[in-house]
Amino acid sequence: MEGGKKDxxxxxxxxxxxxxxxxxxxxxxxxxxxxxxTPDDPITYMIKWLKENHGNRASIHAxxxxxxxxxxxxxxxxxxxxxxxxxxEGDYDDKGSEIESEISDEDDYVDDLPAVVDxxxxxxxxxxxxxxxxxxxxxEDFEPVVIEKTDEVKEKIREQLQNSFMFSALSEKDQNIVxxxxxxxxxxxxxxxxxxxxxxxxxxxxxxxxxxxxxxxxGESEPRHLTMYEExxxxxxxxxxxxxxxxxxxxxxxxxVLYSLDRATFNHIxxxxxxxxxxxYENFLSQVKILESLEPYERAKLADAFKEIxxxxxxxxxxxxxxxxxxxxxxxxxxxxxxxLEAGKPPVEVMKxxxxxxxxxxxxxKNEPRAANxxxxxxxxxxxxxxxxxxxxxxxxxxxxxxxVYEVPKTS
Numbered sequence: 460m461e462g463g464k465k466d467x468x469x470x471x472x473x474x475x476x477x478x479x480x481x482x483x484x485x486x487x488x489x490x491x492x493x494x495x496x497t498p499d500d501p502i503t504y505m506i507k508w509l510k511e512n513h514g515n516r517a518s519i520h521a522x523x524x525x526x527x528x529x530x531x532x533x534x535x536x537x538x539x540x541x542x543x544x545x546x547x548e549g550d551y552d553d554k555g556s557e558i559e560s561e562i563s564d565e566d567d568y569v570d571d572l573p574a575v576v577d578x579x580x581x582x583x584x585x586x587x588x589x590x591x592x593x594x595x596x597x598x599e600d601f602e603p604v605v606i607e608k609t610d611e612v613k614e615k616i617r618e619q620l621q622n623s624f625m626f627s628a629l630s631e632k633d634q635n636i637v638x639x640x641x642x643x644x645x646x647x648x649x650x651x652x653x654x655x656x657x658x659x660x661x662x663x664x665x666x667x668x669x670x671x672x673x674x675x676x677x678g679e680s681e682p683r684h685l686t687m688y689e690e691x692x693x694x695x696x697x698x699x700x701x702x703x704x705x706x707x708x709x710x711x712x713x714x715x716v717l718y719s720l721d722r723a724t725f726n727h728i729x730x731x732x733x734x735x736x737x738x739x740y741e742n743f744l745s746q747v748k749i750l751e752s753l754e755p756y757e758r759a760k761l762a763d764a765f766k767e768i769x770x771x772x773x774x775x776x777x778x779x780x781x782x783x784x785x786x787x788x789x790x791x792x793x794x795x796x797x798x799x800l801e802a803g804k805p806p807v808e809v810m811k812x813x814x815x816x817x818x819x820x821x822x823x824x825k826n827e828p829r830a831a832n833x834x835x836x837x838x839x840x841x842x843x844x845x846x847x848x849x850x851x852x853x854x855x856x857x858x859x860x861x862x863x864v865y866e867v868p869k870t871s
Contacts, residue, residue, distance in 0.1 A: 485513065487703045494697055601727040604640040613638050616718050619664050623693050625729060626664075627766060633728050640724040646670075646711040652695075655682075655708045659698030661719040665690050668715015674707040682708065699725050737762045740842065743790060747815050761852050765842040770794075770835040776818075779806070783822025783829045786849045789814055792839030798831040806832060823849050 489508050498504040608616075616638055620626035629637065646652065646668060653659060655674060665688050672694070673682035685707060688694050698705055699722050720729070740762035744750050750758060767790070770776055776787065779799060789812050796810035796818065809831060812818060822829050823846055844852065 483702070485509075487701045488512075490701050491697050491703045491706050494700075601723060603636050604721060604724060606640065606642050608641075608643065612643065615666065616641055616664070619666055619691050619718065623664065623691060625693055625696070629729065629732050633732060636728055637720065637724060641718040641720050644717045644719050645714075646717055647714050648711055650711040652709040652711060652717065653705045653707075655705055657705050659695055659705045660722045662693060662695035662699055662725060663709075663717045663719050665692045665694075666716040666718055668717075669712040670694070670715075671710050671712050672707050673710070687712070696725070700730065740765055743788075743815075743842075747788065747817075749817065757852070761844075764844060764848045764852060766844075768841050768843055770839050770841065772835050772837050774835045776833040776835060776839075776841060777829050777831075779830065779832045780828045783819060783827075784846045786817065786819045786823055786844045786846075786853070787833075788817045788842045790840040790842050793836040794818075794833050794839055795836050796831045796833050811836075820849075 489505060489512075492508060493501060493504060496504065617634065620629075620634065620637070626634070626637065641664070643666075644663075652663060652670060667690055670688040672685045672688060674685055675682050688709065694709055695705070697703065737759060741755075741758055744753075744758045744761055750761075753761075765788075776794060777783065777785075779797075791814060793814075794812040795808050796812070797806035798809045799806045810818075812833070818833055819829075821827065
């Protein structure tokens with residue numbers, strides 16, 4: 460039993476070393492580029508990226524060949540040791556067949572190493588499962604950081620966090636931890652906040668001022684301007700998410716204030732909440748019939764963009780004749796739509812909504828005022844998208860939404 464534990468520990472160490480030395484250096488920069496480009500078809504983009512960056516490597520370098528030849532010579536010796544164990548000549552915890560199988564697999568693999576990566580990406584055996592990342596990237600104990608600041612500054616930061624979906628999903632308790640950990644940083648025109656290629660341990664929320672984002676591209680003598688960050692925007696999170704160097708340079712254009720958040724707080728509070736939030740909403744969205752035609756990554760984008768709002772029973776979500784700039788899904792509870800059908804008489808019920816139903820699309824698609832009231836029949840939770848995100852993320856199903864727009868009865 461003790462031997463089995465040692466074998467498991469050794470295997471874990473070997474797998475962790477393999478991930479750190481072989482896998483992370485490939486995956487992390489690829490994911491950084493993926494997050495920057497956000498292609499509509501991420502699979503095709505990743506295949507292309509891998510081919511461009513790793514597709515023309517020689518099969519084995521000279522030093523790797525030497526190591527492999529050395530390992531080949533060790534195989535007969537190891538097999539002989541296994542044979543001795545099978546015959547009872549030593550300690551054996553019934554792992555011999557497994558070890559021998561691994562040796563044989565590796566031996567065969569060395570013979571089959573290709574000179575160049577095949578142009579067709581084939582499905583490959585997944586010997587390291589997703590669990591590996593849980594085992595080998597365990598979190599250390601977290602101690603919240605508290606940086607003293609006035610209530611006025613805290614409220615100002617809280618307002619900025621509410622403008623960012625990354626932070627708006629946090630519970631009040633987690634928001635307070637983030638607020639305590641944030642540090643105010645004053646910036647002057649021309650200051651470099653972060654530099655492309657450097658390591659990064661903090662992200663920034665813009666409190667005031669404007670900040671230019673530039674990046675160097677091969678074949679271009681000057682860095683290219685990509686975007687500008689303003690109040691409420693967040694930048695620098697990619698380095699924290701993927702443990703990668705800074706992907707671009709951010710320079711202060713007009714003086715202002717930034718609020719920085721350290722890696723530990725981000726990983727333990729914000730990152731966890733974002734992952735849980737996405738999993739929760741993706742599960743819900745996968746059950747919404749109107750979204751069946753969306754790709755999984757499109758539903759993931761929706762999950763990230765939703766704002767969750769609670770309404771009490773009897774409360775109005777939208778009101779008839781008001782301007783409409785928001786689209787809603789019902790996540791929990793029930794609601795009703797009411798409409799004024801006769802002037803001078805109270806509105807009548809014209810529609811019921813349950814979990815998974817949506818409303819508010821009519822005003823966004825037709826650019827009309829709200830055609831009816833929507834009132835919470837019970838305590839409800841709705842997921843909302845503003846007009847911009849509605850057009851951007853639900854574009855693929857807008858034609859379906861147009862066909863399904865409910866034509867409310869006309870006022871007499």
